Amino acid sequence: MKKLIFILPLFVFLLSGCSLSDAVSGKSEEYLISAMGFDKSGQGIEISVEAVSVNTEDTEDDKRLIIFDGSGNTVKQAFSNAEKKSTQAFDLSHCGIIAVGEGLTLKDFAEICEYCYNRDEINLSVYFVACENAKEMLKKEPQSSVAVGYDLMSMLECQSRLSGREYKNRFYEIEAQILKKDNKYDIPFFGDGYFSDKKLW
Amino acid sequence: MAGQTSDYSNIFISGELEKDIALFKEIFKKDSVLRIKRIRARKSESFDCALIYMDGMTDSDQLNEAVIKPILTVETPNSSDGFAEYIEKQVLFARDVKKKQEVAQILQGILYGEALILIDGSTTALTVDVKGWRTRGINEPQDERVLQGPREGFEEAALLNLAMLRRKLQTPDLCTEMLRVGRRTGTLVYICYLDTLADPKTVEEVKKRIEKIDIDGILDSNYITEFIRDGQYSVFKTTGTTERPDTVAAKLLEGRIAIVVDGTPVVVTVPYLFSENFQSDEDYYLNFAVASVGRMLRFVCFFLAIGIPAIFIALSSFHTELLPTSLAISVAQLRGGVPFSPFTECLIMIFVFEILKEAGARMPQSLGHALSIVGGLVVGQAAVEARIISTPMLIVIALSGISGLMIPKLKGAVFYLRLILVFLSALLGLYGFMIGITLTIMHIISLTSMDVDYTVSLRKADFQSLKDTFWRSPWKTMRLRPYFNRNLVRKGRNK
Known part of the structure; x- marks a missing residue:
């Protein structure tokens, strides 16, 4: 009987713990983020998040793409504003691309990197790309995969393979440059439908 | 009231036939299959005997030919004192005859299909082995x-x-x-x-x-x-x-x-030993190479059976970053619209699978097809279409269930371990899974069987001890018996 008194609460705790945890609700309840874009806006920084909606209650195969945007004085604020527009939480663990717009300064870029670094769920192997306007780029229709972010990833990898030119634009490589306090980043520029070596800074 | 054979331990037969018969009648007063047959040995001197046996447990032909007929036809000695010994050694044709005096021992014999011969005037009774009950016959298990x-x-x-x-x-x-x-x-x-x-x-x-x-x-x-x-x-x-x-x-x-x-x-x-769970009788009747594949598969299947649902829950709920993006999207997409969390879904599926398995094992063979149709259609198709469960979970549980069937000797362990790991994974993700696996390994290592280490074959990290563990080596090379043996050498070299 004594054993039962100990075991029963443990069992109840296990069951409730397993059912109540946020994580066990399943990833179909979250937006899978394929890419994030940062631009300069009047308020400060504007963030655009490309989300793949996989909750397919209505259609069988259709994966919907939604762009959430938000502005703020800081990256954190902008991200928070974008999140507010969403009905589901963001899952950043599969984010493949972080795009930075032309108007951003090096200081903004450092803030973006710091913010991304502090968000544990963002993978350190995510690619950084530069473009004229990140939001406009992410709004385009994906060509070969489910999202523009993944299309860009594939293009980048393909181009590197074909040309033998290896960019050092992965997040950990960018972080390494930041630690070295070297402001020279090897971020490919996406414009006119292809990557070039045009430098932002 | 005496209810056990041992209750008659210190009671002996008296030698008075009527009194002894009455004793056995009293013991079996509510037993209608007890038979008591009185026989009178004839010729020189007449002796009254009684044959007591359980109907249905003795072979009637043998009883007649080997016991009753010889007693009726034999010439008897003059004194009853040596009559029991005389019958035992010179009269009965039965395969085994024993002299007994204690009622407890006699009862044990009667209840095990022996016939009892009581002789008037003799304090020694004879039990004759005339067992003759029907058996099922030798069949393939x-x-x-x-x-x-x-x-x-x-x-x-x-x-x-x-x-x-x-x-x-x-x-x-x-x-x-x-x-x-x-x-x-x-x-x-x-x-x-x-x-x-x-x-x-x-x-x-x-x-x-x-x-x-x-x-x-x-x-x-x-x-x-x-x-x-x-x-x-x-x-x-x-x-x-x-x-x-x-x-x-x-x-x-x-x-x-x-x-x-x-x-x-x-x-x-x-x-x-633990490794015996993965051995099959057929391993030794097939070519060692073929048998070894099966053996190794069973080890893999044990891990799959207990671990796959838990790993799936951990990955799909806690560590999606470990999944390739396309797989993560597919899983999330296929889970769309399912009202339950992966954990609840997994529990439901595990129990449904166990119900189907148990029903399949208990039901008449002729209904087996009906069960597979109901199981396949209801659980497989209808439930997925109705979005009660998701396809990935169905695949995971089916894989886990089929893998579990590869190791029937561990079916109980697989069920419990699968559940425990699912609980831990739903609570702590892959950390929970690793804690569960570590505790399981610790438990297996701590077990013994008749004071012999459960994992004795894995204890010595030498090649010889692994030859009948993870794979089945050719007989030629399996020189040693398991380590708990008194005599380790199974075969000599160069023979």
């Missing part, structure tokens, strides 16, 4: 079918089972010790082992544990198993069971001990 190899299986009569064993092990080294267990059933339990191979300490331990059993009745070997096994509450088996004489013979040749229980075809073997 349903649960241990092999494609290649011997097809005979044990049956319910222990003596017949021992004869089958003896036929395979024609050596005087084979020892068979008999014990009676069960206050009311007095079930015969035989402990068999090869004297020069089995560790005497283990033999003694087995005997000691069986002798300690105090229970009303033993109707199956599992009654004994539950009393003598190590790790009483462990989900892992620490005693082996089989219905195949060839398997028992093979185990005895490895220095193990077999416990044959009268009334059941299931023979218990000890010590039982």
Whole structure:
């Protein structure tokens, strides 16, 4: 009987713990983020998040793409504003691309990197790309995969393979440059439908 | 009121025929199958005898030819004192005749199919072995079918089972010790082992544990198993069971001990090692290369059976970053619209699978097809279409369930471990899974079977001990027996 008194609460705790945890609700309840874009806006920084909606209650195969945007004085604020527009939480663990717009300064870029670094769920192997306007780029229709972010990833990898030119634009490589306090980043520029070596800074 | 044979321990027959008959009538007053037949031996001097036996347990022809007819026709001596001995040695044709005086011993004989001869004026009674009950016959065990190899299986009569064993092990080294267990059933339990191979300490331990059993009745070997096994509450088996004489013979040749229980075809073997869960009888009847593939697959399937649902929950709920993006999208997409969390979904599916499995095992064979249609359609198709469960979870549980079927000896352990790991993974993700696996390994290592380490074959990290563990090496190379043996060398070199 004594054993039962100990075991029963443990069992109840296990069951409730397993059912109540946020994580066990399943990833179909979250937006899978394929890419994030940062631009300069009047308020400060504007963030655009490309989300793949996989909750397919209505259609069988259709994966919907939604762009959430938000502005703020800081990256954190902008991200928070974008999140507010969403009905589901963001899952950043599969984010493949972080795009930075032309108007951003090096200081903004450092803030973006710091913010991304502090968000544990963002993978350190995510690619950084530069473009004229990140939001406009992410709004385009994906060509070969489910999202523009993944299309860009594939293009980048393909181009590197074909040309033998290896960019050092992965997040950990960018972080390494930041630690070295070297402001020279090897971020490919996406414009006119292809990557070039045009430098932002 | 006496209810057990042992209650008549110090009561002896009186020698007065009517009084003794009355005694047995009183003992079996509510038993309508007891037969008492009075016989009068004729010629020189007449002696009154009574034949007492249980109808249905004796062979009537043998009783007539070997007992009644000789007594009726024989010339009898003048004195009743030597009559019992005279009958025993010169008259009866029966295969075994014993002189007995104590009522308890006589009762044991009658209840085991022997006929009792009471002689007027003699304080010694004779019990004659005329057992003659019907047995099921030798069939192939349903649960241990092999494609290649011997097809005979044990049956319910222990003596017949021992004869089958003896036929395979024609050596005087084979020892068979008999014990009676069960206050009311007095079930015969035989402990068999090869004297020069089995560790005497283990033999003694087995005997000691069986002798300690105090229970009303033993109707199956599992009654004994539950009393003598190590790790009483462990989900892992620490005693082996089989219905195949060839398997028992093979185990005895490895220095193990077999416990044959009268009334059941299931023979218990000890010590039982963890690696035996992954061995199949057929491994030794097929080419070693083919058998080894099956053996290794069983190890993999054990891990899949217990781990796949838990890993899936951990990955899909906690660590999606570890999934390739396209897979993560597919999984999330296929889960779309399902009202339950992966954890709840997994629990439902595990229980549905267990229900289907159990129903399949219990139902008549003719209904098996109906079950597979209901199981396949209802659980597989309809539930997915109705978005009650998701396709990935169905695949995961099906894979886990089928993998579990590869290792039938661990079916209980697989069920519990699968559940525990699912709980831990749903609570702590992959950390929980790793904690669960670590605790399981610790538990397996801590187990013993008859005081022999459960993982003794994995303890010595030498090649020889692994030859019949993870794979099945050719017989030529398996020189040593398992480490708990008294005599380790199985075969010499260059022979």
